[in-house]
Amino acid sequence: MDSFEAAMHCAVEMPPRKEDPPAHRTATRLAVLSTPPTTTSFRDSRAARFLPAVVVLMIWLYLVTYSHGPLDLRQRYNASSDAVPLGDLWHEYFEDYYPMTIAMIGGSLIAGSTPLGGGVVAFPVAVLIIGFTAAEGRDFTVLIQTIGMNAAGYLIVLTKAHLLDFTIVSAFIVFGVPGVLLGLSLNVSPFYIVLTFQVLVLEFAFVFFYLNILAPRDSPSAVPTHNGSADSPDTKPMRAGLAYGSMALAAFAGGFITSKVGSGSDIVLYAYGLLVWNMIVPESRRLSDTSLTASSVVVMGILSLVTSFCRAMTFDISSDVIFCWGATSWVVCIGAPMGSLFLTPGLRAQMRIAFYLLAVAQFVGFAVLRIKSGVTAWIIIGTSTVVVVSFLSFHAKLSLKSIRSRGNHPEKLSAETIKYRLLTV
Numbered sequence: 001m002d003s004f005e006a007a008m009h010c011a012v013e014m015p016p017r018k019e020d021p022p023a024h025r026t027a028t029r030l031a032v033l034s035t036p037p038t039t040t041s042f043r044d045s046r047a048a049r050f051l052p053a054v055v056v057l058m059i060w061l062y063l064v065t066y067s068h069g070p071l072d073l074r075q076r077y078n079a080s081s082d083a084v085p086l087g088d089l090w091h092e093y094f095e096d097y098y099p100m101t102i103a104m105i106g107g108s109l110i111a112g113s114t115p116l117g118g119g120v121v122a123f124p125v126a127v128l129i130i131g132f133t134a135a136e137g138r139d140f141t142v143l144i145q146t147i148g149m150n151a152a153g154y155l156i157v158l159t160k161a162h163l164l165d166f167t168i169v170s171a172f173i174v175f176g177v178p179g180v181l182l183g184l185s186l187n188v189s190p191f192y193i194v195l196t197f198q199v200l201v202l203e204f205a206f207v208f209f210y211l212n213i214l215a216p217r218d219s220p221s222a223v224p225t226h227n228g229s230a231d232s233p234d235t236k237p238m239r240a241g242l243a244y245g246s247m248a249l250a251a252f253a254g255g256f257i258t259s260k261v262g263s264g265s266d267i268v269l270y271a272y273g274l275l276v277w278n279m280i281v282p283e284s285r286r287l288s289d290t291s292l293t294a295s296s297v298v299v300m301g302i303l304s305l306v307t308s309f310c311r312a313m314t315f316d317i318s319s320d321v322i323f324c325w326g327a328t329s330w331v332v333c334i335g336a337p338m339g340s341l342f343l344t345p346g347l348r349a350q351m352r353i354a355f356y357l358l359a360v361a362q363f364v365g366f367a368v369l370r371i372k373s374g375v376t377a378w379i380i381i382g383t384s385t386v387v388v389v390s391f392l393s394f395h396a397k398l399s400l401k402s403i404r405s406r407g408n409h410p411e412k413l414s415a416e417t418i419k420y421r422l423l424t425v
Contacts, residue, residue: 052151056333097327104328108335115270115293119263134190141262142307148332149301163294172251172299179255197261205359216399219409266300
């Protein structure tokens with residue numbers, strides 16, 4: 001029997017297909033008709049991400065086009081003042097402050113790709129290029145982050161709320177606010193305020209580079225194991241006291257730094273989470289890089305709002321700062337959601353490299369223009385660098401010990417490995 005005859009034989013021998021009973025066919029049709037069509041809610045749409053931008057832009061267009069009186073309240077209500085009412089603010093916003101508008105485009109991208117707010121760009125540009133005092137640079141930084149960081153925080157709550165850790169967010173807000181208030185009540189030399197910012201960014205660049213490039217990791221061929229305890233730190237009083245006590249101190253320090261340079265709580269939260277919290281608590285309670293980044297955005301947005309409110313209610317914000325804010329607020333409210341849409345992993349890696357270069361470049365510029373041969377400043381810089389490098393070395397030893405305790409081998413740190421880590425997220 002050839003293949004054709006075999007096929008015909010099977011066809012003849014095959015029993016006829018049974019038809020579905022009418023009741024079954026009717027039930028199938030009803031099930032298909034009753035299935036709701038797959039739709040995307042407005043909350044999940046891309047348009048929902050831009051709601052803060054829409055609100056800010058409407059307010060901004062009103063302010064920039066409508067005729068206004070003097071911004072200085074003392075001039076507005078002083079009959080002897082010869083202050084001239086302002087017309088539209090296009091000229092005041094962009095004639096002197098367009099460099100900040102351009103700079104904050106990059107600031108928005110850095111804020112969207114690293115655990116840093118736009119303040120890492122805003123403060124040095126405001127002080128070193130625009131010519132603001134340290135206090136004015138701080139005021140501008142918190143004002144611009146009030147919009148940019150809270151727009152980013154809204155986006156996180158909308159699309160990635162699961163990344164937020166309530167414990168660390170609430171602690172850094174509750175203990176950060178007293179730090180902000182204490183910092184606002186103390187007078188510090190403008191030079192040391194700028195020095196604090198430069199040291200903060202430089203040392204964080206070291207920490208960020210270590211965590212992303214140099215930190216020990218399991219070998220790719222290692223078999224994942226879990227030997228850590230599932231206990232919460234709350235079940236061990238000494239561990240709980242160390243974890244939550246150090247968190248409160250870090251939050252207070254972050255708030256104090258924010259009150260002086262307009263940024264800092266986000267940096268402190270991220271560094272504390274990876275270098276301290278994750279080394280104290282059991283493996284089940286450790287926080288990921290993405291969770292810490294998302295939490296730092298929300299904390300920085302709220303503390304920026306607190307600082308801005310305190311400064312505004314005491315009438316200490318100058319009109320120059322308001323004009324500069326007006327020239328840039330529309331950029332950051334768009335930049336936050338745009339960054340979330342268009343920043344690919346490859347581009348985020350490039351923005352991290354840009355941050356490393358920016359941190360070094362702005363420190364070199366500050367050292368040449370401001371520090372020069374100031375012995376005290378160099379002692380502060382050297383001491384802080386030694387402390388940070390020593391702590392990172394200690395962290396590396398603990399990480400290697402943890403990897404080996406799980407029966408794994410650390411990944412060999414070669415030039416190829418460094419290049420791979422540098423170019424990937």
